[in-house]
Amino acid sequence: MQLPDFENHLALSDEILMTVEKPARYIGNEVNAVIKDKNTVDIRFAMCFPDVYEIGMSHLGIQILYDMFNRYEDTWCERVYSPWVDLDQIMREKKIPLFALESQDPIKEFDFLGITLQYEMCYTNILQVLDLSGIPLLATERSEEDPIVIGGGPCTYNPEPIAPFFDMFYIGEGETAYRKLLDIYKENKKAGKSRREFLLRAAQEVPGMYVPSFYEVTYKEDGTISSFIPTKEGVPAKITKEIVMDLDSVPYPMKPVVSYTKVTQDRVVLEIQRGCIRGCRFCQAGQLYRPVREKNVETLKSYAAQMLSNTGQEEISLSSLSSSDYSQLEELIDYLMDISKEKKVNISLPSLRIDAFSLDVMGKVQDVKKSSLTFAPEAGSQRLRNVINKGLTEEVILNGAGLAFEGGWSRVKLYFMLGLPTETEEDIWGIAELSNKIAALYYERIPKEKRNGAVQIVASTSFFIPKPFTPFQWARMCTKDEFLEKAKLTKHAVHSQLNQKRIKYNWHEADVSVLEGVFARGDRRVADVILKAYEKGCIYDAWGEYFKNDVWMECFEECNVDIGFYTTRERDLDEVFPWDFLDCGVNKEFLKREWLRAQKEEVTPNCKMQCQGCGAARFGGGICFEEKGGAAE
Amino acid sequence: MKIRVKFSKYGVLRFIGHLDVMRFFQKAIRRAGIDIAYSGGYSPHQIMTFASPLGVGMCSMAEYMDIEVHSHQGGADMMERLQNTCPKGIDILNVRLLPDKAGNAMASVAAAKYAIAFKDKSRSFADCAGQLEKYLSQDEIMITKETKKSTQNINIRPGIYACSIEDGVLVFTVDASSAGNIRPSFVYETFMKFAAIEAKEIELQTIRLETYTNIGTAEKPEFVPLDAVGEEF
Known part of the structure; x- marks a missing residue:
């Protein structure tokens, strides 16, 4: 009798998968997931979003890097997310190592574990991922057998509270420096050199790399920072963020992974620009991603059509910090409305200023x-x-x-x-x-x-x-x-x-x-507190029902x-901040001016109206730079 | 035009629930570029119905979905387009053009055939034939069906249309109509209890082998697979 295949080649048994909520989170095999032969690649990279699958799968940055890495013939990038609390408990009880979705292989076997840091409240989940993978929580305790643990994303602009848990951080946009980093890794591995030698070369030779163990911090009596200096020769005292100046020149995922189960961002996401001209004083993204850089509207049109047909998604959304500031917005939206009618695709337009134009558009699409x-x-x-x-x-x-x-x-x-x-x-x-x-x-x-x-x-x-x-x-x-x-x-x-x-x-x-x-x-x-809170059972702090404030308060007290x-x-x-060794382009003098103006209730014009000399034009871009015909301020 | 699509579900896709299968096909149809019809309104949806949900964990050789299309380039073309966009675990097995008056897939379901196999290949039902005969000779096989509202005692024996052991696998055809649906577990649980066979549910694999519609009458049923309706195109 001919029966279909029901053998289990997964990291989790049938019994576990039938016990946990939403087993689809753990089986991989999604449409557009990339499968390679592990024997034919040099580098295995596990890309992690330290939260549950539905959240992690909704993140654009990972989709971009996943696609970029997998375009490299020598690299196989796979995904890993935080197991939900039900599976977390089972994995601990049964000592099942955390695995990557594509190969279902243990994370511990990988060359790199990349963790994206999107919000502070996921910090204990980083420790969960390391712990379940069997990787020592502290970078100093890792051996040659462990993957290189590298952090990226907005929270790396103050990586210090989690610095002891990472071998290194990649500061800035991921499209620019990874190739060089991977080449050095390969070379180092081939030469039989140690992880420490790799980290040193990376810190010395690859821009944007921060290796916390090569820096020493001293504190004043009042507890503020006295000095923050590199302990190795050739390691930069100041690390400048990595940035892509021509967004049309870097790859964008034309075939994003399509999940089976419904995820938070269950749609095609079209990134139209990076950066923001507005300069709201509370907004971190508005400063970190300066200067503003647009993608070409023709590029975006072709992306939209390809991504919709490669995923079959029913909705497309624009991504940017302020879509209304995109100079070709009308043309782009007209195009999207045409395909939306033809292909029955919904358009979602977040971060649009409410005015006659946007109301007209919204009236047509919703x-x-x-x-x-x-x-x-x-x-x-x-x-x-x-x-x-x-x-x-x-x-x-x-x-x-x-x-x-x-x-x-x-x-x-x-x-x-x-x-x-x-x-x-x-x-x-x-x-x-x-x-x-x-x-x-x-x-x-x-x-x-x-x-x-x-x-x-x-x-x-x-x-x-x-x-x-x-x-x-x-x-x-x-x-x-x-x-x-x-x-x-x-x-x-x-x-x-x-x-x-x-x-x-x-x-x-x-x-x-x-x-x-x-x-x-x-x-x-602060890292001591995070470690202690994790040891006392805190994970998923971003999820109200699992946030244990009393445990956290206890940990602060115990760690003094x-x-x-x-x-x-x-x-x-003039205080030295823990993040002052990083340079996001915007300089401290500008921020100081803005802080003083804020107290005088003074409005500062946006980049389009008048350049404020924030410092980001030195990357060779931004509205002020373009208006001056390409001359830095 | 109404088209019936027959597909299988196996391997790791056993762990995808029914709603996710529906979502999967909504997207697969777009990827395949099939000229599907949409409902009207502000949030148009594809005109699509599924025969009967398959429980998480089960395999199937015979799932059915009906779709309404505006145009097509023949059945072979449609099968190929769909198959090319399916991951391992879903195979497109057949497509049929339905007569306009055909009832939809869900309403058409009258019976289903299941196989129950041990996941552990060293075990089988091979030597249980004698007990199966005795099991089936009972006039009444009672089960307790618990719903949100009530607990019902039901005799499933009349709804078991056929039951045998083939190559060590327990195979049976049961009522799968909306009024009298018999879950496969009702049959294998009562049989194993009757025959004193020890096995946990998780040690068994349920496979739906076929889904049938009744082209006869209520009194004199004649079961044919759902894709026996309609024609090649």
Whole structure:
């Protein structure tokens, strides 16, 4: 009798796969996953997103690097994600080593384990991945048998709280320096040299590589950094980020992996530009990815068509920090609307400014009655919006909302932050008042017979966390109690409004924000706390239901690490920060100027209006650079 | 035009659930460039129905999906396009052009044939033929069917249309209609209990061998595979 194949060639047995939630997370074999013969490659690279599959699979950066590595004939790049808590427990009990999805081989057998660092609250999951792989958690304890553990992504702009867990970090955009790094690795391996020799050569010869073990930090009596210096000759004292200046010249994944199970970002993602001209003072991405660089619209059109036909996805989304600033947006959207009609593809347009153009587009691509409009004023008053340099005025918001109501929308989402520098009670009342004004506008503008039900305003606040490489890196962060007090006041203010029944107010938990604040501006001493918290069972801290604040507080106490030192402490203008040895292009003098201007409530024009000499033009790009015909500032 | 697609599901794709199979085909059809029809409205969806969901962990040699298309370049072309975009674990086995009046795949299902094999190749049902005969000679084989609302005791014997042991594998055809669906586990669990065969559920592999529709009457059923309906194209 002819029966189909049901032999299990996977790392997990049938029994385990039938026990855990969503076994599809662990079986690989997805459409467009790359399978190579491991005997014909020189380098095996495991690319990890330290969170659950559905989150990790939604990340564009990994798809880009996965594609890039697999274009190299000598390299096989595979994926690995954090096993969900159910499988985590089984793997520990049964001592099953963590494996890569494609080959199902143990991570320990790989040459590299690359971990992308997208948010601070995934830090214990890094330790989970290392631990389940059987790789020593501390880089100093690793042997020649262990993979090189390399970190990348936005959190590497202050890698210090997790520095002891990594052999090295890649600072900046991944497309530029990996080839050189892999060549040195191959050479080193062939010559039978040690991992330490590889790390030294990488630090010396490959730009953008930070090897924490080659740097020594000393501290002053007050706990701030006294010096941060390389201990080996030829290792740079300052590491400049890697950056791609011609985005059309680097590969982009035309065949992204398509998951079976529904993932968070279940669509084709078209990256249209990197960087942002806006310079909002709280925004880290806006500084890190300077200068702004656009992709050619013809390139993007061809990408969109190929990616849709190679994946069969039903939706395409644009990715950038501020899509409205992309110079060829109209042309691109016209093209996408054409294919959307022909191929029944949905277009999703995040980060679009609400104006006549965007409302027209959105009216064509989505169901107005069902969708909502999003504004991110970030602060409730014009005064505070000036402080944070968010160039969105009340007039612009009300104008946009008015147009939207006339276009048939009746749901508006508003995003604000609480705890911004210089914030007063008046600014907080401003959140409620602005929400109320928008609700009132609906009733003013739209006659009763034309109303599509009642207007719905959802105002959400998050707590402000100062981040490295922003003008607010000097700012004092609020305590948990201060945050909660502010949320309480916001709630009260919302309830005091005339249209309060039409306004829903949401706020975040404050515990996680405090922790994120510590990690964001922490130094190497914070690593002890992270290690201890992991040892006490903390993982998936980004997931509310698994976040154990009391355990974390216990760990800070036991490690004798003071939370306030990293969060609420007032920082001197000339303090040496743990991340000062990195250079993201934007210089500290510019950030300092911006910090002082913020306190004087002075708005700074964006890059398009007037160059501020931030320093990023030295990479040979950006609006200011192009306008001067290619001469650096 | 309505087209019925027959496919298999095996290997690691055993662990993909029914909803994921549906999502898989929605995308596969786009990749294959099949001229499928969409419903109207703001979020149009492909006109597509599946015969019957397959439990996670099971294999199948006979899954069915009906789709509505505007045009095609023949059955062989369609099979090839679809097959080229399927990973290992899903094979396209047949396509048929359905008559306009044909009932949809889901409503058509009347019976299904299953094979139950030991995953451990050293074990088999080969020497259980005698016990199977006795098992089947019972007038009543009672199982307890638990739903969210109630617990029901049901006699599954009338719904077992055929049952035998072939090459050491337990093979049976059972009622799979929406009213009287018999889960394969109802049969092998009651049989193994009857025959005192020790095995955990996880040690067995369930394989759907065929899905049938009834072209006879309720009283005098005549079961044919779902792809016996319609014609080649």
